[in-house]
Amino acid sequence: MIDETVRILTNREVAEDFYLARLAAPHIAGEALPGQFVNLKVNAGVTPFLRMPLSVCDVNPDAGYIDVLYQEAGPKTQALCKQPIGEELSCLGPLGHPFTHPDKGTDCVLVGGGIGVPPMIFLGRRLMREGFDVALLIGARSAAKHLSDELLEGTALRIGRATDDGSLGHCGLVTDLLRQELESTGSKAVYTCGPHAMIEAVADVSREFDAACQVSLEEYMACGIGICVGCVVRVENADGKTEYGDYKRICVDGPVFDAREICWEH
């Protein structure tokens, strides 16, 4: 883990309310793997107070930068939107455990929704580079919230899109696309990140098709480095009991988990 002062190189809106920031961060760029995140202090003062966790969306170790993609949601994301080019911010990373790669030759399906898309982009590019067959399925509310093909270049052989309102691609849930994909290709490795309900549905469908499923989870974080024990998720014990130890910290024990380990709470 590195405590690095990063500099904003670009910071622009790339889809409705979605911003892409490129940060000069040579050390983090040299280490980060898909599924890991950074914890960024978006301002100098005490409001917003805490850092903001953001998945690494891409890295360029040679040029020494990382990309993060974020959706304007509240005070912290708004503060970041407003930061001008050249601004320096304190950044901790890379944090957490990355996705693990499947056995050679396994076809992969990546499912991203909302702010869960960034780690899928990073993972897709890596898997493609290593010769895997990758399908990327993206769900969003409407066409305006979808990233352009250009931004997704090199992430997958096939890109499927779903929207709630039918304004782009499949009208309905991204899990419908997943089901089709698993049916038609027999892929056995599913990766997903996005809203809780979506992730859970993806895990269900994967189980149904007997595909391994790795999920990247999110929870409100105070520290991002395991010292506050705030960002927990309940996990299943081998025997299903729930006593101490059943909560794992998403920041250091995740954010990537095997879907079967998670105890989905409602």
Add this chain to the structure above:
Amino acid sequence: MIDETVRILTNREVAEDFYLARLAAPHIAGEALPGQFVNLKVNAGVTPFLRMPLSVCDVNPDAGYIDVLYQEAGPKTQALCKQPIGEELSCLGPLGHPFTHPDKGTDCVLVGGGIGVPPMIFLGRRLMREGFDVALLIGARSAAKHLSDELLEGTALRIGRATDDGSLGHCGLVTDLLRQELESTGSKAVYTCGPHAMIEAVADVSREFDAACQVSLEEYMACGIGICVGCVVRVENADGKTEYGDYKRICVDGPVFDAREICWEH
């Protein structure tokens, strides 16, 4: 009093730690008089939390702007330094009572120290325009903290400068200059703004020479409009008793007071 959204036109360092900001504020510019101040929200969030009172340093009602001159001191002034050209801020003003002008023909001496200089600049220009003989005496720690002659253009017929370290003008207190001025010219109207100790010394010297003295006071303010009763100064009753009413609010009952009214506390 006007609640105006003002726009930053310029914002630059004009002496060591002193910044001059020009604010597009057509309504306030049309009303403000020397000695009055504005209460500026220097940022959008809750830290810094309160507004910052700043004396009006000059106005241009035709061009629709006001100037404020401020010294970097803490969170609020630092936040203002960083505000870029074009930024819009909420501004209440003009607030408080202005200086009153002396009888026609009275020679005036204006004494400013530190962040007390801005209202003297505004006052000097007004008095000059109305044909008064004005001397402006400025005290500062060192030459670097003195404003250039250019910035003081049109504020006085004579400008005297004092520094603590002798790096510019008289080496010593600005009250030494005041004493010389009152001795040589017999001026009967003194105006002053600056650090508490300086103001009190100016009031003492003025009394000695039987000159009227108007002081502009500062105190930590929460509201600037009279509703918090926080910014008080003790004033002398006719009979010297101190009971209710002996505290006056600087923001609405001042900031300009007759020096004889003030009960100088240590």
Add this chain to the structure above:
Amino acid sequence: MHAKFAGSTSVDLSIEIAGMALRNPVLLASGTCNYGQELQSITDLSQLGGIVTKTITPQPRAGNRPQRIVETPAGMLNSIGLQNPGLEDFVENKWPFLESLDTQIVVNIAGHTIEEFADMAARLDDVQGIAALEVNISCPNVKAGGANFANSPSASAEVIGAVRRVTQHPVIAKLSPNVTDIAEIARAAEEAGADALSLINTLVGMAIDVKNRRPLLGNITGGLSGPAIKPVALAMIWKVAQAVRIPLIGLGGICTAQDAVEFLVAGASAVQVGTASFVNPNAGVEIVEGIRRYGDECGIQHIGQLIGSLQT
């Protein structure tokens, strides 16, 4: 009744608390709007549910020596010390203006002894047009008196009981957050006859100038207010809402309509806007508008539907 907004969808914000008919549930808090005069020119007081006067004491009080204000992270400390012109001057010189305002006026009172509280209440009982008395048993900035009452259930009950017996005006007890169990004090005030409770007053706080190693406030300690204390105030409203049946007026750090809605949802029937007015003198009016928008968006008919609607 106040005029309704034109659109048929607009939520009805009017609410009755302790016999006071409020146009909407937003009042300005004691000590943050003085006696109304200064704000008159900069905000439309008739858009508010009401205003609460700065605390009146039997005799004039000069207040504490300056410095009286210091900013803190997301808040401020004050040590005004109840500077006020005293009861008689209030009735003679402040009340006529207040009475002329088209909004409800709550008069906030404090004394050093139970008798002083009762005497003030009795004197004000003659004054027509007062919407309610808010009994300040919780000011942290005066050494003797006020502060001590709200620290004990029995003392609180005695003050409220004494006031209750001598006035026809609704009685609101203003509670202190600087206590171990605010619900206990709240119940005592309720039993003693309070028609409503307002909470919270400021938290005791302090700030130090490390350069000179001196307290920044002339009175050493002061009262903490502003956004910083909102979570504390909200927890207390929620706790007291479980403990009493009389209506609650919530305050502490409310700056936006969203803040105000949090208090209503937690169990307050109305809110007061304090420190926020220092930063934005129009805050109260903007909060009214924001609550209206929120209500319309939620599709509720009456603001009462929000009160205590927290789902746990």
Add this chain to the structure above:
Amino acid sequence: MHAKFAGSTSVDLSIEIAGMALRNPVLLASGTCNYGQELQSITDLSQLGGIVTKTITPQPRAGNRPQRIVETPAGMLNSIGLQNPGLEDFVENKWPFLESLDTQIVVNIAGHTIEEFADMAARLDDVQGIAALEVNISCPNVKAGGANFANSPSASAEVIGAVRRVTQHPVIAKLSPNVTDIAEIARAAEEAGADALSLINTLVGMAIDVKNRRPLLGNITGGLSGPAIKPVALAMIWKVAQAVRIPLIGLGGICTAQDAVEFLVAGASAVQVGTASFVNPNAGVEIVEGIRRYGDECGIQHIGQLIGSLQT
């Protein structure tokens, strides 16, 4: 003794509190550095006066359901609920690492009953190398137990007395700010044999999601920490410093060396850095450096000269 800085002007930061020899007066607060392991790779723990472990209870505790964290103006709420592996696991699996650190380790304990507190203290008395026990009678996030003790002078005294009797380690009582008179509790703890007091724990607070009208925290209320509460903590340190003779460890919102100096000047002999480490894991070390700079600028020889130096 630790190595002094080269320059002859450098202030001596070492201080002895309750028999603990601290390299400097800066510790990391309980619950904000877990059991040291995670911070090890990102900050130099040997630069600190010490660290206080996350609270240990007799049995493992799963803690409260998420969401456990929410940001508030200049602060945050937490409702962790004392998640911890329990005493035996601590001794077996956490202590060996802690013991290996070149800094003082304070072990923070909590129980549901006086017996539980005493049993834990007795068990830990066998463990060599513990610098002190910090007795957490003030956690706001557990329903039964801990919280209630610090609310009453007699209960506080009973717990501290029971712990005192069974341990040779120095005993630090950690006090709650959610009380009417913290000085009274402090005196009771002192009389019961506490060697030092640490204050404050978090203030009870709450936050509501107005969209869904639900509490944001799984446990409904939580503990407020961070800069927002600094003025409250400082006022309490100052108040308690007038009331007891044993040394105080001050905490609550300390983020910078200036904050730390405020606490020392108000009467604390040492400070703890809590929430600040979440934002800046190196905060503790930077505060040590900043205090050293401040001391040098003031021209003092020993940090003790600052303690309680407030001029009122």
